[in-house]
Amino acid sequence: MTVDIKRKQNILIVHNYYQIPGGEDTVVANEMKMLEKHGHKVCLYSRDNMELKQMKKIQKIFLPITTVFNPKTYRDIRKLIREENIEIVHVHNTLNLVSPAVYYAARSMKVPLIQTIHNFRLLCPGATFYRDSHICEDCVEHGLKCALKHRCYRGSRIQTLACVTSTIFHRMTGIYGKINYICLTDFNKEKLLELNQIKYQNVFVKPNFISDKLNEKINIRRSDEFIFVGRLDELKGIKLLFNAWRDLEREEKRPPKLIVCGTGPEEKWCKDFIEKYKIKSIILKGHISNDVVKK
Structure with a gap:
């Protein structure tokens, strides 16, 4: 990825808010303020998992499918890139409503793509390398089937299956190897590189920051x-x-x-x-x- 850092960019930030507010939301807000302060044009595409509570039954039935690939996200992102002349797409969280469809939309429009790694979800469906009060890396060592056995995502086998299916599908397409990554620590970077298709030169370390x-x-x-x-x-x-x-x-x-x-x-x-x-x-x-x- 080559970017002229002297020229101001049109940047699309993509974030899926969780039902419980967290640190990722603060990071997104801080990133937007920093970029705008330095003269960049910033657009935000967001979804909120609070929407899940208002979903109709038919929508909830299809949720495991749209968690893997949401056609609405694909259409929305392509439209935004065209209309706002977006030059960089920076993704934070995609679960559940955004989905990894954002990656394919950005790639189809030939726009550089960045994913900030806030957790270990690409390697661990539970995202934390932690279960039953102890550190766990079973999915790295023995495969993602371990997550299903332990119901690692929210204690639900169905929801865990959706996460596992999504990870396996997108590993098979090779999309993870076509993304540039920002990790928060060197440890995060080392863990991410255990996913073999990710290239060392595409992973960067940039810690979170706070206002002066x-x-x-x-x-x-x-x-x-x-x-x-x-x-x-x-x-x-x-x-x-x-x-x-x-x-x-x-x-x-x-x-x-x-x-x-x-x-x-x-x-x-x-x-x-x-x-x-x-x-x-x-x-x-x-x-x-x-x-x-x-x-």
């Missing part, structure tokens, strides 16, 4: 406070953190506060844990805006 506005001084005096910002999920270490804080509260007369910002599947567990052990040093804030988190 965080360097502004805020006139708030605080001490003995810690903040957790993220999805309340076991794989994020939230249970380990809460258990550590319970022990800390038992040992310290004045334990530091833990301010927890976020929601997720373990939110009820967190509330029950605080109530059960009568913990006073953990404060649950729920889902709050990025600006409030920074303050």
